[in-house]
Amino acid sequence: xxxxxxxxxxxxxxxxxxxxxxxxxxxxxxxxxxxxxxxxxxxxxxxxxxxxxxxxxxxxxxxxxxxxxxxxxxxxxxxxxxxxxxxxxxxxxxxxxxxxxxxxxxxxxxxxxxxxxxxxxxxxxxxxxxxxxxxxxxxxxxxxxxxxxxxxxxxxxxxxxxxxxxxxxxxxxxxxxxxxxxxxxxxxxxxxxxxxxxxxxxxxxxxxxxxxxxxxxxxxxxxxxxxxxxxxxxxxxxxxxxxxxxxxxxxxxxxxxxxxxx
DNA sequence: AAGCAGAGCAACCGCGACCCG
DNA sequence: ACGGGTCGCGGTTGCTCTGCT
Numbered sequence: 316x317x318x319x320x321x322x323x324x325x326x327x328x329x330x331x332x333x334x335x336x337x338x339x340x341x342x343x344x345x346x347x348x349x350x351x352x353x354x355x356x357x358x359x360x361x362x363x364x365x366x367x368x369x370x371x372x373x374x375x376x377x378x379x380x381x382x383x384x385x386x387x388x389x390x391x392x393x394x395x396x397x398x399x400x401x402x403x404x405x406x407x408x409x410x411x412x413x414x415x416x417x418x419x420x421x422x423x424x425x426x427x428x429x430x431x432x433x434x435x436x437x438x439x440x441x442x443x444x445x446x447x448x449x450x451x452x453x454x455x456x457x458x459x460x461x462x463x464x465x466x467x468x469x470x471x472x473x474x475x476x477x478x479x480x481x482x483x484x485x486x487x488x489x490x491x492x493x494x495x496x497x498x499x500x501x502x503x504x505x506x507x508x509x510x511x512x513x514x515x516x517x518x519x520x521x522x523x524x525x526x527x528x529x530x531x532x533x534x535x536x537x538x539x540x541x542x543x544x545x546x547x548x549x550x551x552x553x554x555x556x557x558x559x560x561x562x563x564x565x566x567x568x569x570x571x572x573x574x575x576x577x
Numbered sequence: 578a579a580g581c582a583g584a585g586c587a588a589c590c591g592c593g594a595c596c597c598g
Numbered sequence: 599a600c601g602g603g604t605c606g607c608g609g610t611t612g613c614t615c616t617g618c619t
Contacts (some may be wrong), residue, residue: 336587336613358604370604375588378606410607421607426586429609 333367337376341366345373346381379420386418390427392467396460398424399432399452 333341348364354377357370366373379385390398394416401412407428409421416424432452436443 334589356604369589371590371606372588374605379587407608422587425608430585 332369334372337380341368342376342381345376349377349381375422379422384418385420387423390419390423392460392463394419395427396457396464398427399457399460402428402432403449403452 337345344364344366345360348360348366352360352363354360354374357374359370360366361368361370361373364373368376397416398412401415405411407425409425409428413419413421413424433443436448441448
Protein backbone atom coordinates (compact mmCIF):
# COMPACT_ATOMS: atom_id res chain seq x y z
CA UNK A 316 0.00 0.00 0.00
CA UNK A 317 2.30 2.68 -1.24
CA UNK A 318 1.47 6.33 -1.35
CA UNK A 319 1.56 8.34 -4.46
CA UNK A 320 2.52 11.97 -4.67
CA UNK A 321 0.19 12.90 -7.49
CA UNK A 322 -0.57 16.52 -8.04
CA UNK A 323 -4.13 17.50 -7.35
CA UNK A 324 -6.47 20.08 -5.94
CA UNK A 325 -5.85 21.56 -2.52
CA UNK A 326 -8.31 19.19 -0.94
CA UNK A 327 -6.64 16.24 -2.61
CA UNK A 328 -3.31 17.43 -1.36
CA UNK A 329 -4.78 17.68 2.12
CA UNK A 330 -5.71 14.02 1.96
CA UNK A 331 -2.40 12.80 0.61
CA UNK A 332 -0.02 10.95 2.79
CA UNK A 333 2.79 13.13 3.98
CA UNK A 334 6.46 12.36 3.59
CA UNK A 335 9.61 13.96 4.80
CA UNK A 336 10.45 15.61 8.09
CA UNK A 337 7.93 15.47 10.88
CA UNK A 338 6.43 18.66 12.24
CA UNK A 339 5.99 19.46 15.93
CA UNK A 340 2.25 19.09 15.52
CA UNK A 341 2.61 15.65 14.04
CA UNK A 342 4.98 14.62 16.82
CA UNK A 343 2.46 15.77 19.41
CA UNK A 344 -0.38 13.95 17.70
CA UNK A 345 1.56 10.72 17.52
CA UNK A 346 2.99 10.96 21.03
CA UNK A 347 -0.43 11.70 22.51
CA UNK A 348 -2.06 8.92 20.60
CA UNK A 349 0.50 6.32 21.55
CA UNK A 350 0.56 7.40 25.18
CA UNK A 351 -3.20 6.86 25.36
CA UNK A 352 -3.67 3.82 23.13
CA UNK A 353 -0.28 2.17 23.20
CA UNK A 354 1.79 1.16 20.25
CA UNK A 355 -0.53 -1.52 18.89
CA UNK A 356 -0.93 -1.77 15.16
CA UNK A 357 0.88 0.98 13.37
CA UNK A 358 -1.47 1.20 10.44
CA UNK A 359 -4.29 1.75 12.89
CA UNK A 360 -2.24 4.31 14.76
CA UNK A 361 -1.61 6.15 11.52
CA UNK A 362 -5.29 6.17 10.59
CA UNK A 363 -6.89 6.78 13.96
CA UNK A 364 -4.51 9.44 15.20
CA UNK A 365 -5.42 11.73 12.34
CA UNK A 366 -1.91 11.69 10.97
CA UNK A 367 -1.52 11.50 7.22
CA UNK A 368 1.43 9.18 7.50
CA UNK A 369 1.97 5.53 6.79
CA UNK A 370 2.06 3.11 9.68
CA UNK A 371 5.68 2.49 8.91
CA UNK A 372 6.51 6.15 9.14
CA UNK A 373 4.67 6.44 12.48
CA UNK A 374 6.47 3.44 13.86
CA UNK A 375 9.85 4.74 12.81
CA UNK A 376 9.21 8.19 14.22
CA UNK A 377 8.03 6.76 17.51
CA UNK A 378 10.85 4.26 17.92
CA UNK A 379 13.66 6.53 16.82
CA UNK A 380 12.58 9.84 18.22
CA UNK A 381 9.46 10.09 20.33
CA UNK A 382 9.78 7.09 22.60
CA UNK A 383 10.27 8.36 26.18
CA UNK A 384 13.31 6.22 26.90
CA UNK A 385 15.16 7.00 23.72
CA UNK A 386 18.62 8.42 24.29
CA UNK A 387 20.12 10.77 21.80
CA UNK A 388 23.44 12.49 21.32
CA UNK A 389 26.94 11.54 22.33
CA UNK A 390 27.65 7.87 22.25
CA UNK A 391 29.76 7.13 25.28
CA UNK A 392 33.05 5.21 25.12
CA UNK A 393 31.33 2.32 26.86
CA UNK A 394 28.70 2.27 24.16
CA UNK A 395 31.29 2.59 21.42
CA UNK A 396 33.13 -0.34 22.88
CA UNK A 397 30.01 -2.42 23.04
CA UNK A 398 29.07 -1.56 19.50
CA UNK A 399 32.48 -2.56 18.20
CA UNK A 400 32.43 -5.79 20.12
CA UNK A 401 28.90 -6.75 19.22
CA UNK A 402 29.37 -5.86 15.59
CA UNK A 403 32.42 -8.07 15.45
CA UNK A 404 30.20 -10.88 16.63
CA UNK A 405 26.95 -10.27 14.84
CA UNK A 406 27.76 -8.04 11.91
CA UNK A 407 25.05 -5.66 10.75
CA UNK A 408 22.40 -6.96 13.12
CA UNK A 409 21.60 -3.46 14.25
CA UNK A 410 18.40 -4.20 16.05
CA UNK A 411 20.07 -7.01 17.95
CA UNK A 412 22.95 -4.75 18.90
CA UNK A 413 20.54 -2.01 19.89
CA UNK A 414 18.83 -4.35 22.32
CA UNK A 415 21.98 -4.35 24.43
CA UNK A 416 22.30 -0.59 24.35
CA UNK A 417 19.34 0.69 26.35
CA UNK A 418 17.78 3.75 24.82
CA UNK A 419 19.77 3.55 21.62
CA UNK A 420 18.00 2.79 18.39
CA UNK A 421 19.16 0.51 15.64
CA UNK A 422 19.09 3.51 13.34
CA UNK A 423 21.42 5.51 15.55
CA UNK A 424 23.86 2.64 15.91
CA UNK A 425 23.74 2.00 12.20
CA UNK A 426 24.44 5.66 11.51
CA UNK A 427 27.28 5.65 14.00
CA UNK A 428 28.83 2.66 12.33
CA UNK A 429 28.46 4.04 8.84
CA UNK A 430 29.67 7.53 9.60
CA UNK A 431 32.48 6.79 12.04
CA UNK A 432 33.66 3.30 11.43
CA UNK A 433 32.82 2.33 7.90
CA UNK A 434 33.72 5.70 6.47
CA UNK A 435 37.08 5.53 8.17
CA UNK A 436 37.78 2.15 6.66
CA UNK A 437 36.62 3.32 3.27
CA UNK A 438 38.82 6.38 3.30
CA UNK A 439 41.75 4.17 4.07
CA UNK A 440 40.72 1.76 1.34
CA UNK A 441 40.42 -0.93 3.92
CA UNK A 442 37.57 -3.39 3.87
CA UNK A 443 35.63 -3.30 7.14
CA UNK A 444 35.25 -7.05 6.88
CA UNK A 445 38.94 -7.67 6.40
CA UNK A 446 40.97 -9.42 9.03
CA UNK A 447 43.29 -6.44 9.22
CA UNK A 448 40.56 -3.98 9.94
CA UNK A 449 39.06 -6.27 12.54
CA UNK A 450 42.45 -6.66 14.16
CA UNK A 451 42.88 -2.93 14.29
CA UNK A 452 39.52 -2.53 15.93
CA UNK A 453 40.20 -5.34 18.32
CA UNK A 454 43.74 -4.59 19.33
CA UNK A 455 44.01 -0.84 19.01
CA UNK A 456 40.66 0.83 18.93
CA UNK A 457 38.96 -1.18 21.62
CA UNK A 458 41.89 -1.20 24.07
CA UNK A 459 42.03 2.54 23.68
CA UNK A 460 38.43 2.77 24.65
CA UNK A 461 39.09 0.62 27.68
CA UNK A 462 41.87 2.99 28.63
CA UNK A 463 39.52 5.88 28.29
CA UNK A 464 36.88 4.24 30.37
CA UNK A 465 39.41 3.29 33.00
CA UNK A 466 40.75 6.80 33.12
CA UNK A 467 37.29 8.21 33.49
CA UNK A 468 36.46 5.82 36.29
CA UNK A 469 39.70 6.40 38.17
CA UNK A 470 41.41 3.23 37.05
CA UNK A 471 38.56 0.84 37.54
CA UNK A 472 37.10 -0.35 34.32
CA UNK A 473 33.43 -0.77 35.03
CA UNK A 474 32.30 -1.10 31.49
CA UNK A 475 30.32 -4.20 30.80
CA UNK A 476 32.61 -5.46 28.11
CA UNK A 477 32.64 -9.08 27.11
CA UNK A 478 35.92 -10.64 28.06
CA UNK A 479 36.36 -12.10 24.64
CA UNK A 480 37.00 -8.63 23.27
CA UNK A 481 40.76 -8.74 23.40
CA UNK A 482 42.17 -12.14 24.21
CA UNK A 483 45.87 -12.39 24.86
CA UNK A 484 46.80 -14.02 21.63
CA UNK A 485 50.45 -14.55 22.17
CA UNK A 486 52.44 -15.45 19.15
CA UNK A 487 50.58 -13.20 16.76
CA UNK A 488 52.32 -10.21 15.33
CA UNK A 489 49.80 -7.95 16.92
CA UNK A 490 50.60 -8.82 20.48
CA UNK A 491 53.28 -6.21 21.06
CA UNK A 492 50.92 -3.44 20.17
CA UNK A 493 48.17 -4.94 22.23
CA UNK A 494 50.57 -5.17 25.09
CA UNK A 495 51.29 -1.48 24.97
CA UNK A 496 47.76 -0.38 25.42
CA UNK A 497 48.10 0.71 28.98
CA UNK A 498 50.75 3.37 28.42
CA UNK A 499 53.53 3.12 25.95
CA UNK A 500 51.86 3.16 22.60
CA UNK A 501 50.29 6.46 23.37
CA UNK A 502 53.45 8.14 24.53
CA UNK A 503 56.35 6.61 22.70
CA UNK A 504 55.32 7.85 19.34
CA UNK A 505 55.54 11.41 20.43
CA UNK A 506 59.09 11.20 21.61
CA UNK A 507 61.05 8.42 19.98
CA UNK A 508 61.14 7.90 16.27
CA UNK A 509 62.43 4.38 16.73
CA UNK A 510 59.40 3.54 18.77
CA UNK A 511 57.24 5.04 16.12
CA UNK A 512 58.87 2.93 13.49
CA UNK A 513 58.65 -0.22 15.53
CA UNK A 514 55.06 0.41 16.36
CA UNK A 515 54.28 0.91 12.72
CA UNK A 516 56.13 -2.25 11.81
CA UNK A 517 53.83 -4.35 13.90
CA UNK A 518 50.96 -3.33 11.75
CA UNK A 519 52.78 -3.56 8.48
CA UNK A 520 53.87 -7.06 9.25
CA UNK A 521 57.43 -5.98 9.81
CA UNK A 522 57.79 -4.29 6.43
CA UNK A 523 59.96 -1.19 6.53
CA UNK A 524 58.15 2.09 6.34
CA UNK A 525 59.21 5.70 6.35
CA UNK A 526 59.78 6.13 10.05
CA UNK A 527 60.52 9.82 9.76
CA UNK A 528 57.26 10.42 8.00
CA UNK A 529 55.48 8.34 10.58
CA UNK A 530 57.09 10.25 13.42
CA UNK A 531 56.41 13.64 11.88
CA UNK A 532 52.85 12.83 11.09
CA UNK A 533 52.25 11.46 14.52
CA UNK A 534 53.93 14.45 16.13
CA UNK A 535 51.86 16.85 14.08
CA UNK A 536 48.72 15.05 15.00
CA UNK A 537 49.71 15.00 18.60
CA UNK A 538 50.41 18.67 18.53
CA UNK A 539 47.09 19.45 16.92
CA UNK A 540 44.99 17.26 19.08
CA UNK A 541 46.90 17.69 22.28
CA UNK A 542 45.78 14.31 23.31
CA UNK A 543 48.82 13.41 25.36
CA UNK A 544 47.59 16.08 27.71
CA UNK A 545 44.14 14.70 27.45
CA UNK A 546 45.37 11.28 28.44
CA UNK A 547 46.64 12.79 31.63
CA UNK A 548 43.37 14.52 32.30
CA UNK A 549 40.62 11.96 32.53
CA UNK A 550 37.88 14.54 32.53
CA UNK A 551 39.09 16.18 29.39
CA UNK A 552 39.84 13.03 27.52
CA UNK A 553 36.51 11.59 28.46
CA UNK A 554 34.84 14.35 26.51
CA UNK A 555 37.44 14.10 23.82
CA UNK A 556 36.72 10.47 23.17
CA UNK A 557 33.04 10.78 23.62
CA UNK A 558 32.79 13.43 20.96
CA UNK A 559 34.51 11.46 18.29
CA UNK A 560 36.77 8.54 18.67
CA UNK A 561 38.15 8.98 15.20
CA UNK A 562 39.64 12.34 15.90
CA UNK A 563 41.95 10.73 18.36
CA UNK A 564 42.52 7.79 16.10
CA UNK A 565 45.43 9.46 14.32
CA UNK A 566 47.67 6.54 15.03
CA UNK A 567 45.44 4.12 13.24
CA UNK A 568 45.31 6.54 10.32
CA UNK A 569 49.06 6.66 10.11
CA UNK A 570 49.35 2.93 10.26
CA UNK A 571 46.60 2.24 7.78
CA UNK A 572 47.89 4.84 5.38
CA UNK A 573 51.21 3.16 5.35
CA UNK A 574 49.60 -0.15 4.67
CA UNK A 575 48.13 1.16 1.49
CA UNK A 576 51.48 1.16 -0.13
CA UNK A 577 52.02 -2.48 0.53
C1' DA B 578 30.66 37.08 3.01
C1' DA B 579 29.70 33.56 -0.19
C1' DG B 580 30.27 29.18 -2.16
C1' DC B 581 31.54 24.51 -1.69
C1' DA B 582 32.41 19.98 0.28
C1' DG B 583 32.00 16.74 3.68
C1' DA B 584 29.81 14.92 7.88
C1' DG B 585 25.92 13.62 10.44
C1' DC B 586 21.47 12.17 10.83
C1' DA B 587 16.41 11.58 9.93
C1' DA B 588 13.50 9.36 7.05
C1' DC B 589 12.25 6.41 3.17
C1' DC B 590 12.33 2.05 0.60
C1' DG B 591 12.38 -2.83 -0.45
C1' DC B 592 12.14 -7.24 1.14
C1' DG B 593 11.48 -11.07 4.05
C1' DA B 594 9.11 -12.86 8.14
C1' DC B 595 5.15 -13.35 10.65
C1' DC B 596 0.23 -13.45 11.69
C1' DC B 597 -4.42 -14.34 10.89
C1' DG B 598 -8.59 -15.40 8.46
C1' DA C 599 -2.19 -24.61 2.58
C1' DC C 600 -2.72 -20.12 0.92
C1' DG C 601 -3.04 -15.22 0.40
C1' DG C 602 -3.38 -10.61 2.13
C1' DG C 603 -2.03 -7.42 5.65
C1' DT C 604 1.32 -5.84 8.84
C1' DC C 605 5.70 -5.50 11.05
C1' DG C 606 10.65 -5.23 11.51
C1' DC C 607 15.15 -5.02 9.62
C1' DG C 608 18.94 -3.43 6.90
C1' DG C 609 20.27 -0.54 3.04
C1' DT C 610 19.98 3.84 0.94
C1' DT C 611 18.85 8.57 0.12
C1' DG C 612 18.68 13.28 0.73
C1' DC C 613 18.46 17.26 3.72
C1' DT C 614 20.77 20.22 7.06
C1' DC C 615 24.61 21.81 9.43
C1' DT C 616 29.37 22.98 9.86
C1' DG C 617 33.86 24.00 8.62
C1' DC C 618 37.01 25.33 5.10
C1' DT C 619 38.62 28.16 1.21
